[in-house]
Amino acid sequence: MRILEGRGVTKYFEGLRAVFDVDFHVDQGEIMGLIGPNGAGKTTLFNLVSGALPLSSGEIRFKGQKISGLRPHQICRMGISRTFQETKVFGNMPVFQNVLVGAFFGSPSGISGPDATREATQALEFVGLAAMGATPINDLTLVNQKRVEVARALATRPEMLLLDELMAGLTPTEVGEAMELVTRMREKGITILMVEHVMRAIMGISERVMVLHHGEKIADGTCNEISCDKRVIDVYLGEETHAGS
């Protein structure tokens, strides 16, 4: 079943074509990778889905309902949560309160105080930061701040999660841990759409991959199909990756 579907999704920035006529869909329960060179429009597409930016034309549907045109908090409450490429944590709060914001405001109906606390605690445990709840968020390393963002997104109880370069700048060990985290989230039943440059991670855990180039979709398919696609190799992967796979 298609949980997220975009038709003719287009975004112009003052004449600059950031995303152009992209048709895409994400199936329920899968991990889908979104790759492409820098400036290909990956983060812009994320911002269009999450409501951070309005579409120039086209439409996006979530579980059959049109979400393009809604505001980010409404889209979040419908069940799509996200993390940010450049971490956007609440610098004026400790770790736990960061996650608590997601727990309190992310669900469609009201949530009681104790329930929100429980939800936030579980989310922090899930990403392995339960012991750091009282620490000021700015004292955390970048890796851990990214984990807090994941926990905060999880606390909104999403059905779908958009991960924007979760693994950028991580060491190989940390990439392994992050891959494990993403897989565990999928096992919880959360559909995942992830932008990533770390090919090992994308090819390792995603079922399908979509490739953007200059704002247009140039390919979409299983990892094997993508890594053999002539255009994708030309614009993004390069010969070596192909040879290696």
Place this chain on the structure above:
Amino acid sequence: MDITRLVSTHRKLLLGGFLILILIFLATFPLYAKAYDVRVLTFILIYVVLAAGWAMFSGTTGYMSLAPAAFFGLGIYAMAILQHNLPFPLIIAIGGALSFAFAVLVGLVTLRLKGMYFAIFTFGLVVFMTEIVQYMETRLTGKHGQSIIPIDIETLFYIMVGVAVATVLVTYLIRRSRWGLAMLGIGGNEEAAEHMGVNTTRVKVFTFAVSSAFMGAAGVVAAPVLIYVNSNIAFSLYYSFLPIFMAILGGMGTAYGPVIGAVILGYLDTTLRSQLFNYFYLGFGTIMVLIIVFLPSGITGLVPLVQERIAKLTAKSRKGGQGQQHANT
């Protein structure tokens, strides 16, 4: 018995007792104080409302509002216009409601402005109000300024105590609630807050309006204290800047920080300013610069620092005592 431990275990009780003492002091003050001192304290309470009201919105969300004077002045003019027609308590309610409605309007238009632009707009709003009220007043009444029928200072004092307590109480309750968490989220990172399900527009506009309502109500009560008002007095930018300085001086990390700042600066303002006009501003400016450079979290920001120091000292002395015991055995 360890004093620090006693303080930390009975913290709530001590705090409650302290608050009751303050309330008793306020309730009995007019019974033994001179009328002049009651007037001074009434003015301090007005500043408490303005500073706590300002911090309620700007202190948490980080939106720098320079508009307190606009809403305070609106309250003053509500009193000036309605004083002959309606009972005083009703005018206070109307002053609050008017400011609330006006703030909703202003907020819906301007709260999409970020950072400096919002500050400049709210600054302009005060200037605009001064001019438009002056223009309308001269057009309609043919004169500039209005005198307000005096009301005895004791009554005004007690009403002002009520408004101030309500403002601080509401600030405190908001801070503890999920609404306060949403405001902090907006202050921390607005885009992230919006993406985590916070209806940022609604939270901002509503909080802005609530804080303005208290400022408007304070304006109504302030009018008879001022006796004569014109648009330059009512919408004086002094009422915008002073509360901000008070909130910064006291510290915005807690609900009571702005209150402490307002009491200190308010007292100096009402007593020293008239006597030592130039020196007052000189000293005031110097202190403000020092505070912002060395103590950006204000006077209340000192509390955790002092607590830490005491904890370290007691830990050290306890260790020292243990060492001695060992030596004796």
